[in-house]
Amino acid sequence: MSLLNVGARALLANQAALQTAGHNIANVSTPGYSRQTVVLQTVQGQFTGGGYIGKGVDVQTIQRNHSELLTRQSTAASAVDAGDTVRMDRLRQLQEVFSGGTSGIGASINDMMNALSDVVSAPTDLTARSVALTRMDETAARMRDASQRLDEIGYTVAEQLKGSMLTVNSLAKNIAGVNEQIARAKGNGQPANDLLDQRDQLIRELNQHIQTSQVAADDGSVSVFVAGSQPLVLGSKAAELSIGDPADFGAGSGQKVLYFQQPGSATKVELNESMLGGGQVAGLLRFQNNDLAEGRNLLGRMAVAISESMNSQNKLGLTLNGQPGENLFAPINLGNAVAGTSNTSGATMGLQVADPTKLQASSYEIAFTGATTGSVTRHSDNKVFVFATMADLQTIMANDGLALTDGGPPPLTPFPGAAASDKFLVNPLVGAAALLQSLQYSPTDLAAANPVNAAMGTANGGTLQLASLKATGEPAGLVLPPNANPAALPPIAGGIQLQFNAGPPTTYDVLNRGTNPPTTVATAQPYTAGQPINFNGWQITLKGAPKSGDTVTVGNATDPQYSDWYKRDTGNASALMALRDVPMFDNATLADGFASAMAQVGTRTQSAQFAAELSSSIAANLERDRTAVSGVNLDEEAARLIQYQQAYQASAKMIQIAQNIFDTLIQGLGR
Template sequence: MGILNIGTQALNANLLALQTTGNNIANVNTAGYSRQSVIQQTVAGQYTGAGYIGKGVTVATIQRNYDQFLTRQSALAASTQAADATRSDYLAQLSNIFQGGTDGIGASINDMMNSFSDVASAPTDLTARTVALTRIDETARRMRAASQSLDDLQTGISQSLTEKIGAVNTLAKNIAAVNEQIARAMGNSQPPNDLLDKRDQLIKNLNQYVQTTSIAADDGSVGVYIGGSQALVLGASAATLSLAKNDFGDTLQNKLVITQAGNAVTMDESRLGGGEISGLLRFQNTDLVEGRNLLGRLTTAVTGSMNAQHALGLDLNGQPGGDLFTPVSVNNILTPTAPATLNTGSVTYGSGAATDLTLAVTNTSTLVASDYLVTVTSPTQVSITRVSDGVSVPVNVANPSVPITFDPTNAAVPITFDGLTLTNLAGANTGDRFYLQPFSTAASNITREFSTPSALAVASPIAGKMGTTNKGSLQLSSLVAGVNPPTNVPVTITFTSASSYTRSDVAGSFTYTSGKPILGTGTPSAWSLTLQGAPQNLDTFTLQDIKTTSLDLKLNGGNASALMALRDVPTFDGAAMSDGYASLISEIGVRAQSANYSATVSTNIAQNAEKDRTGVSGVNMDEEAAKLLQYQQAYQASAKMIQVAQTIFDTLIQTLGR
């Protein structure tokens, strides 16, 4: 009977609808599950003279509620958010390393400088000298501690990268396996909804680590690509990711390598897009390097200036001062190493030979916190690029485009830039490259060099005295030695008027300006003298080696005053040494704030994108409950239809049996 068939079909169709609705409700909290719907269609009617008579309903398919565009947008937004959040988290940790306040490096530097005030006032006071040495030791300790914290952060990043790359490789294999299952299932002419959901979720999870692009194939599988065009998954096969050192073999900077069928390709970090791995690599290769360089420059400039000034003093035994801090070596040079050493010239480095390529500091006040890429562009020319900003280092300030030249026949001719000097480049061939890392490890081994208070060289090797018959208002403002032991002394300055003077060491007449330094001969100047006031004709000022005078050098604190005065010397991008740490904190703080803002914005975007996706694919409990009632009533009505058909059939049998 037709009505029985129609009822049976309706019963089955509504039963499937009930089962599907129940499945939706059961998977409301299942990650990646897409709401499913039963698509019903009418059975073609039977033609009769009275017209077409309906033959019921059938289920065409179980449809997955899915929007490819929204799913893709959600995955991309989540990938960007993962990269921004990861970088922001690590920059926050970096900011914590460079803390301000009394526990920061800046406070210890200022305390160290200020401690020389008491030494200058009482040069023979061993207690004041001990305090100064303690402050020096504390400054070195905090610099080392910051460097160790950066090393610990680097170790954590390396471990995290290894774990996340392992997770990517596992996800890629799983996607390849699901691809194979989907391709087989597609032969049944019905979409395997659960497998498709599983693959979408795997791809979404993969995007948390590295941003991907998916391209569907005819067999139902998808190709998953990273870095723009590198195939991570093709059908049922998956490539593997790994970490490698950069082109110069730097262990502190990594590249991502993808291996497909035994062919390894180093990927361009700038094309990775989002994902936690991208965020980690960007932080490690850019932000952490910047942090190391800022700390290294601070350490190099502060300790180098202090050592140089301390060497210009005399200790309680009349001996020239030694180093206050362990001298910093900036001679960290790398050459391309992948797949093998690529330079073809004869330049050596790191062998300890006198002919090695050598990098040294020549001016601590012009150092820039950056690595450098040196490229030999011709037999006599070289380009030097700051890695931090990509700017070519100018040699000719008036014309920065003028290339840097070197003498290929004379290795000793230096190339000077940004307060550094590079020597022994002779023998380099065109195309040779060198990577300079002056500051990356500068603070790692910094220590105080001695602990004996009497060895603190706070006496100036030069003394000055006014003429006993002076009549003007001339006063000594400062007298600083430029070399130790002193050279070209004694020197007598005789004033011929209120605005002119002669010198016993240099012929001629010179213009006097109150407060303007008078420099000794030589490079560097043997001394720097600053006088204040208005002299009269024949007034004199005499400079002498303090050891040749009747003065007690033990009572002289001139070099202690000079050490204390270093805090006001322009050292960091024109800022005073005492402001150098504040500049470092500012640099890191700006990066951290910018990254935090980006993470906040990308988080909001990701949440909105996921909300849009779930609006299409997600399970709404209220909607499903309403459908449950709808299909329940339809099922009951279908059962009633069968019951009616059964009653009709029973009546017919009874009638025929009479």
Template sequence: MSAALNIGARALTTNLAALQVIGHNIANANTAGYSRQTVQTQSSGYQMLGGMYFGKGVELANVTRAHSDYLTREARLAGSAAAADGERYARLQQLESLFPTGTDGLGAAVNSMLNVWNDVASSPSDLSARVVALARGDDLASRMRSTAGQLDILTTSANQEASGTVSTINRLASDVAKINQKIIESQGDNGQPNDLLDQRDQLLSELGKLVQVTTVSADDGSTSVFVGGSQPLVLGSSANKLMLVNNPDNPSQKQVNLIQGGVSQALPTTNLGGSLGGLLTYVNTDLPQMQNLLGRMALALQTEMNTQHRLGMDLQGNVGGDFFVPSANAQAVPGAANTGNAQIHTQVSDPTALKASDYQLVFDGAGVNVTRMSDGVTTAFASLPAELDGLSFELDSGAGAVGDSYFVRPFASAARDMQVAIGSPTQLAVASPVMVTPGSTNAEGLSIESLYAFEASANLNDPVSISFLADGTFTISGLGPGNPPPDNPGLPGSYNYTPGKPLQFNGWSLTLRGSPTAGDSFDITPAPAGSNPQNGGNAKAVLALRDLATFDGVSLSEGYGVLLSHLGTEVQSAQFAARYTEQLAGSTESARAGLSGVNLDEEAARLLQFQQAYQASAKFLQVAQGTFDTLLQTVGR
């Protein structure tokens, strides 16, 4: 009889335990990271009575959770990739808003600044036209400074966000280590602390969205966490820390170091993943690229404008000065491990050859290697100065030791510091220092379009005469050294003529239109004193800068389009990656949740099942108790 009572009691407690687990599932149906739990039962064995074997009922074997290590790992990795791509895409959208198109864009400001010189060329003595030209230049400089300032704000904001993300990672790592300790202490021979395991998986999921992690399980139930490929963030019940620091070889970039036992080790940014990886890609790659593109645009424009403006004459007959305040030469930053004392700077040598890139210089036994950071191309030089990509790398003082490295950002401050250098409209160098006089007997087939100085030449003011021959070629006298040789050698040596193609000699450029007649002649001489109010030659030269191939073969007026094209490509690529990884993360999480999640319909069915089993067990226990009482009463008589 005691066996029957024991069977009933065990059935009652086992079914009650099942009901408790089902209730726990229902209560946590909406709890993030919760895995459905299931009661595992088993037979309580048997006993022999009268040569027969009778079962002893049921007992609770274990409470397990619906969980797949594979699906959990895949969901975590996909979530990390989605977080990285999503973070970068969101940041690039913010960046894109700084570069509008249409009349609000920098391209419109550049063209407006250049186009207004057409009015100045038409009316060189009109002060109102000169004032407008200065205003357009000031407006462009203001927009450049504003855009550069907004880029600085985005950089600061992203750095602060990255620092906050690192702090959150450290907190989560510490929480994982604490959970590991609890699991070690709670681990039993026949069961597992399911809720602690769920809490740890949820922490790892949150951690994976911030930085890509890999995990390794130990026999004691703890899980070690690794970041950056193979660096230990959590080992059992102890956690290391991450720290966001400046890259010692590139102060404009950030890197993440792992601090373990007082030793700091840099983690590869490309292996970080998560929102932290997306942020650092944005900070270290996307923002510097846009700063370089904007800075190159500003530096090339101000260099071309200043060079041309200095070749002209102002309203009082003075030689023109700088139109924009020249950017300071970029100083190279020495590497932290340098042992030499070299001081290096860069300056523009050819504004039409500039590449939107930072540069690294490394000294070796054979000289110095200059690496263009945008594509990793390295060029070796025997010594400094070195000319590369329209830049001159100059050694100011000292010497570099073997192994020394230097990092330089030639375009970092060009847009940030851009401003107009002149304040009076009379200082605008509109006039050309040379003038052209057609021969008195010229036919009417040729017209003069423009004449201006295009480079500083010692022979600029030398009198020169051009005479056209019957075959349409021309001869020229009065040339100084360094001019191109005749196209047609002989006596006399003549040059070919193409209508509309500039004739460039002695530092001046003359453009003629039409068809020449034999005997047509033109004399180029210094502009006489007092002719500046009627002379708009240099204004036409500034206007001609619009079509100067400057940005990888693209004209100065279309330089903003190069910037927009690069940004648009990056945004579109980031959008595609974000959408793809978001869908992948959603599908892998759905697969994990499909296995581990709570289905209320299923739980309701199981609730009814075990409720009936519990009631039946109670009824059986009641019958056994009644039978036992009857037996006691019978025996007692």
């Protein structure tokens, strides 16, 4: 009987080994499956006077070939890889918006500015004027199109985040359910290998969306935590995650955050984005809140700068009809700052462009510690500026090209202040590109002419020469020189005259010839050759040395004494064209501004690509190490099948021999 028992145990043990090898082969392509191995143990022998006689073999357990350390490292690395990869993919889409070539925004801006050169060459050519206005319309259209494409990318990201939330919450519930099954199965004293594999695979899938950490419990369950310490799964209970607007500024911030809600609780906890680690959700939030926001700010800054600078300059010139120029583009309303949801003062903060050349592609958070004190945080570089008075605050914002108003109807007044602990989010450029719209379509409405002209005195004896004359509108707007009135008695000559005294030092007096006799406006003003002279919103630059009594008269271009000369003048068209060389975008000129934006987005994309390649390599190496321990090798399993088959056949032979011996023994006893 002992021999029969030994053979039966061996037969069952080898049958279990064959079944386990077959199970491994069947699951060779199953995601997350860990190779299983039969662990055999010797049955304690029976003591006799001649020593211990063996009683065969038993199956101790089915061992799961698994390394907890490698599994966790591989899971964490794959989470980082997923976050870096999805961000890189979205940045590539963003880079396509900021692409070069003839169809890009940069080409349209250059074409717009270069078209003005034909107007300078032929100011009465209506075709040249029409082409310039058409180029402006094309630039506005491409800006709007680019803004729409950014909105589409943002919509796609939002939908992907919603899908990730559904998947995350479903996976969390599944993990909680498997936890419960494992805890029940642990009572039988043997590990539930397939359930453990299933849970590990669910955790790996969860980490593709959001990085987690795990803590094992004594009952065999695993607690899953997100953002460092928030329990997404505790035993058989799962919490929920959701995407929403930040609590401090709400939907007006344009940002998205991740919320955590414990089971049975109505309170949602806003999770810190910097604590999320890897996973697609973290990568998408980083893209949404940083990369896409910067792209919108870069595009919006260009739109606002083009609109403000070209509108201001065109309004300083004269049209073919002799009328002051009007806006070339629809003025872009920057709107109001977003008030914090916990503000107590009810104050409204309006935004205006103070200087388009100083605008930063950034948003700002203004936090008040008192009615007129607080700090400004610039989000693009996280620099903090402290202000002690409202004048300090206005200066800080003016340095970045903005002015703060009370946000009420005209006439606008400076922002008066707020209550302590009030906060405001200044985000003026995000949607600006979508508002860029060309207004002028008639070629006669392009204000190409200078509104003022200059003439040297016919009796001048010095070497004075006109270097430049232009309208600036600074500091308080343009005031044109008075027209002549030959019908008056005595006749009024008109214009503003500069009358020089050779000195030393060389000086000039300013005379208003709109009255008779002329009125002296200023006397003994110092003259330096090549130094601009500013007066009433226009600027004249002279070269050479005057003699006493030399004069220069600046006249109104529409004065009848100058006939229709303004139709052939191109002073303002030249000033419009000169805007392309004005530093506007972090020291980049208007012509090079889009190239600068391309470089910024391209640098982000390249950095994200490097990060994705590195994280992918690390994740692949760790997964290879994990599968080296847990993966199924078909050649090895085939060899084991042969080994266990032979052992099974030998065990069966043992039973057969035992049976023959037993039959012989019975027959012998029967005689």
